[in-house]
Structures are given as structure tokens and as C-alpha cells.
Amino acid sequence: MEEKRDDRFPTENVKLLVEGTISWEDAKKAMRLRPKDKDRFWKYLEVLQQRVPWKDKILLRISDHLYIVAKPDAKRVVKCDCGHEFGDYRVNWKLSCRIRVRRTVEEMTEVFGIEEATLDPSLVELREYYCPGCLAQLATEAVPVGYPPIVEMLPDLDTFYREWLGKPLPDERPDWFQNRTLEAPARWMEEG
């Protein structure tokens, strides 16, 4: 994937950065490098790829545990570092999570510690999203009851790879950049 390597900020340092153990001096160097090393994103992907126990190609990391990966069958899916797959990345992965909802002051106090610090359960509920594979907590949100799960990020991968990285993805298509979340509940309705 790389043509010319720029080792002014080497892959080893990117690895330390991802692991959170880089020295402040080296971190400053990464921020201040002028011009920036052009292949930093590719080094970053390389580091991420080495850290996961599976082979699917990572296109983008979208949270501490989640990645959008390219599957051999030409699908782009959300995948947890544990290997659990959440399906098409255009459908909010939260719909495939195990979800815990806290609706009472008592339930919220378990999280906030003291009753006075909780949210007002007449206004909002607190949702926790867990990976069905490894039970890692993937997200939390405080929203009005009945509010749809918030889409945290729907990246335009084709534009990112083509315009920003200068290396278009081989399976570019205009319909990749679409929020298809509503198709999931529609399917559930059909399935009865």
C-alpha cells in the first residue's frame, strides 16, 4: 500500500501512540512535524491491523473497540476487536448490541454514585450498549425515552480515501455513503 516510507515519525511511535504509552516529547514531535508525514494514516492502519486477532482489512477505526472492515464478499461491516460483527456499516451498529436501559433514579444512582447527581428520569433514560461477543461497553447515551439510538459516526469512506488519502477504495460506489439504519426495523416488521 505504501510507496515511499517517511520515517520521521516511525511506525513504532505510532504504535506507542495507539497504546497510550508514547512519551510527551515524541507526542509533541508527532504534532509539530512540518510537513506531516504523508503516510501516517497507513502506518496507523498497519498498527491497528497488528493488534486485532482477525484478518479482515480495517478501513477505519470508529471507536475504542470498533472498526469498519472490508469483507472478502465485498461488504463493509462494523467489527469489534473481539471478532463479533455488527453487519453493514451503514446500519447503526447499536441496533445489534445488547442494551441496558436505566430509567429510574435508583438505577441511575448505581452509575452516578449519589442520587442528587442523576439525570431526571421524567426527561431522559440512560442507555448502555454492549458488544454481544465480548460484553465490552461500546457506548452510552442519555436521551429522551423513545429517541432513536444516536448514530455516532457515518463516515464517507470513498471520499476520505479518494480525496484525502489519494488512494480510492477498489469498491467505490455512490450508495456506500447512506444511512440505512431504518431498513433494519423495517425488516424486523416484515419478519413479524
Ligand SMILES: [Zn+2]
Ligand atoms: Zn466485542
